[in-house]
Amino acid sequence: xxxxxxxxxxxxxxxxxxxxxxxxxxxxxxxxxxxxxxxxxxxxxxxxxxxxxxxxxxxxxxxxxxxxxxxxxxxxxxxxxxxxxxxxxxxxxxxxxxxxxxxxxxxxxxxxxxxxxxxxxxxxxxxxxxxxxxxxxxxxxxxxxxxxxxxxxxxxxxxxxxxxxxxxxxxxxxxxxxxxxxxxxxxxxxxxxxxxxxxxxxxxxxxxxxxxxxxxxxxxxxxxxxxxxxxxxxxxxxxxxxxxxxxxxxxxxxxxxxxxxxxxxxxxxxxxxxxxxxxxxx
Numbered sequence: 159x160x161x162x163x164x165x166x167x168x169x170x171x172x173x174x175x176x177x178x179x180x181x182x183x184x185x186x187x188x189x190x191x192x193x194x195x196x197x198x199x200x201x202x203x204x205x206x207x208x209x210x211x212x213x214x215x216x217x218x219x220x221x222x223x224x225x226x227x228x229x230x231x232x233x234x235x236x237x238x239x240x241x242x243x244x245x246x247x248x249x250x251x252x253x254x255x256x257x258x259x260x261x262x263x264x265x266x267x268x269x270x271x272x273x274x275x276x277x278x279x280x281x282x283x284x285x286x287x288x289x290x291x292x293x294x295x296x297x298x299x300x301x302x303x304x305x306x307x308x309x310x311x312x313x314x315x316x317x318x319x320x321x322x323x324x325x326x327x328x329x330x331x332x333x334x335x336x337x338x339x340x341x342x343x344x345x346x347x348x349x350x351x352x353x354x355x356x357x358x359x360x361x362x363x364x365x366x367x368x369x370x371x372x373x374x375x376x377x378x379x380x381x382x383x384x385x386x387x388x389x390x391x392x393x394x395x396x397x398x399x400x401x402x403x404x405x406x407x408x409x410x411x412x413x414x415x416x417x418x419x420x421x422x423x424x425x426x427x428x429x430x431x432x433x434x435x436x437x438x439x440x
Contacts, residue, residue, distance in 0.1 A: 202250050240378075248382070252272070253303055255276055328399065341381070344356045350414075
């Protein structure tokens with residue numbers, strides 16, 4: 159019964175979000191204002207509501223001098239679709255997704271309304287065009303979050319960060335803030351190697367079956383460590399920035415024992431697998 163009620167609450171609230179958000183978008187556009195700031199605020203409201211429905215609590219550790227102004231590129235490890243809800247609930251943030259997500263039932267519409275930057279990774283200049291769009295958003299004072307591993311994982315390690323989208327921060331002169339994400343508890347018990355699949359979504363898992371299983375869970379605790387922003391030397395070049403961010407994220411990462419299955423290069427669609435090589439030294 160718990161999961162049926164939560165599923166109904168999720169669907170109804172998401173459709174209400176769409177019904178109210180679409181006309182609001184028209185009003186903002188008619189007023190001659192950019193949609194992205196409003197989209198990021200709407201996305202934060204929706205994510206905060208999802209945390210309540212899915213019974214997720216979020217604890218955040220931040221450095222003393224964390225920049226609070228907009229135009230920040232935040233980066234983190236990636237454990238599944240819940241990461242989006244957790245991070246979006248903290249402050250207005252835009253995300254990057256592969257173009258295929260646009261056509262997904264319900265979630266494609268939610269992503270569009272949330273100001274997602276879509277990329278065609280099959281196109282020759284897809285990554286470059288996405289980087290340019292992210293740079294524009296950063297210059298406009300909007301926060302953007304990326305998952306530079308390029309896929310979600312089982313929580314046994316942090317994959318080397320791919321440098322392509324870090325060029326957006328270099329071009330915009332934006333701060334780069336690494337974050338380490340983990341799920342510490344589920345059903346009010348510590349997440350174990352055997353129970354990780356209740357919250358981690360990776361490999362060949364299907365969304366529908368995983369989400370249905372998630373709806374039966376309660377007492378999920380997400381933990382986010384926000385590291386100090388990279389210094390100017392570290393973010394002076396995309397590859398250097400990717401290595402420095404990777405090092406920061408891994409420093410607070412608590413790995414679970416590895417599983418035998420390999421993460422799918424398709425991941426969950428919330429950031430694509432880029433074609434450039436992993437950073438050296440990572």
